[in-house]
Amino acid sequence: MSDSRPVLLLMDFQHGIVERIGDPAVVDAADRAAKAARAAGIPVMFVRVAFRPGYPEAAAGNAAFGSISQLGDVMTQDHPATQVHASLEPRPDEPVIIKRRVSAFSGSDLDVLLRGANADSLILAGISTSGVVLSTVRQAADLDYRLTVLADACADPDPEVHRVLTEKVFPRQALVTTTDEWIATLG
Numbered sequence: 427m428s429d430s431r432p433v434l435l436l437m438d439f440q441h442g443i444v445e446r447i448g449d450p451a452v453v454d455a456a457d458r459a460a461k462a463a464r465a466a467g468i469p470v471m472f473v474r475v476a477f478r479p480g481y482p483e484a485a486a487g488n489a490a491f492g493s494i495s496q497l498g499d500v501m502t503q504d505h506p507a508t509q510v511h512a513s514l515e516p517r518p519d520e521p522v523i524i525k526r527r528v529s530a531f532s533g534s535d536l537d538v539l540l541r542g543a544n545a546d547s548l549i550l551a552g553i554s555t556s557g558v559v560l561s562t563v564r565q566a567a568d569l570d571y572r573l574t575v576l577a578d579a580c581a582d583p584d585p586e587v588h589r590v591l592t593e594k595v596f597p598r599q600a601l602v603t604t605t606d607e608w609i610a611t612l613g
Contacts, residue, residue, distance in 0.1 A: 430572065433545040434463040436579075437473040437530050437552030437562060439514050442500065442507030447553050447581050453513055455579035455605040456551045460514060462609040469543050472510050472522045473530040473558070476503035483526040483533060490528060529561035537569075547572035549608065550600070551579030555588040563600055573600035576608055 436456050444453055463470050477483050477494065479502050484491040500507050503524055516522050526533030530552075540548075548571045552558045559580050566573055575596050582588035596602050 430547045431544045432463075432468050432547040432549055432574075433540060433543055434459060434468055434470045434549045435473055435530060435536075435551070435562070436460060436470065436510075436514060437550065437558045438475055439472070439511045439551075439553060440474045440476075440508050441511055442505075443475075443553050444511045447583065449581050452553065452579060452581040453511060455576065457514055458609065459549070459551055459576055459579055459605045462605075462612055463549070464517075466612040468549075468612075469545075470516070470520050471536070471539060472514070472516050472520060473525055473534070473536065473552075474508055474510060474522065475501070475526070475528075475558070476505070476508035476524050477501055477526060478503060527561075528557050529565045530558060531562065531565045531569075540571075545571070547574070549574045549576060551576045551605075553581050555580045555582035555591050556584070557582075560591060560595070563596055567599040574608060575600045575602045576605045577602050578604045 439456055460470050481495045484494045486492045494501055499505055510516055521539050523534045523536050530536050548566055550559055577592040592602050
């Protein structure tokens with residue numbers, strides 16, 4: 427990794443999503459990854475999904491977000507449920523990107539920030555494996571990033587879907603490893 431310019435992306439680790447998954451081990455793994463990245467001089471960026479009040483970005487025909495307004499304001503960008511989880515406190519110099527769709531790239535300024543960081547490889551962690559992680563892996567691979575997925579720093583409401591994605595799908599486009607195995611490569 428000495429000649430690469432990696433960035434660690436911690437995706438959708440926000441109160442409403444973390445609390446719904448209910449697995450503290452995934453947050454602990456993400457926290458270990460963030461601390462190791464910082465110690466190694468690797469930029470850390472946080473991605474969260476949220477919308478403007480009234481949900482103007484949510485088209486009625488969108489299967490994932492078309493009925494989101496029925497949740498009230500719980501998914502709006504200032505609501506406590508959409509804020510980065512308190513156990514993963516971003517530093518003041520670490521960008522927090524708001525996305526408006528499933529992929530970390532869609533409806534966000536992530537691409538601009540990654541180009542500004544001269545990133546050529548991404549280390550991905552997020553909730554859910556079948557949502558933000560899958561969508562971001564696919565889009566980032568199409569954008570020619572070298573990818574690493576930290577399997578234990580990802581979680582999905584369906585453990586079998588998580589297993590299939592991390593063991594069979596993601597390895598086609600990314601190195602899939604554990605947080606501790608990845609940290610061991612940094613030394």
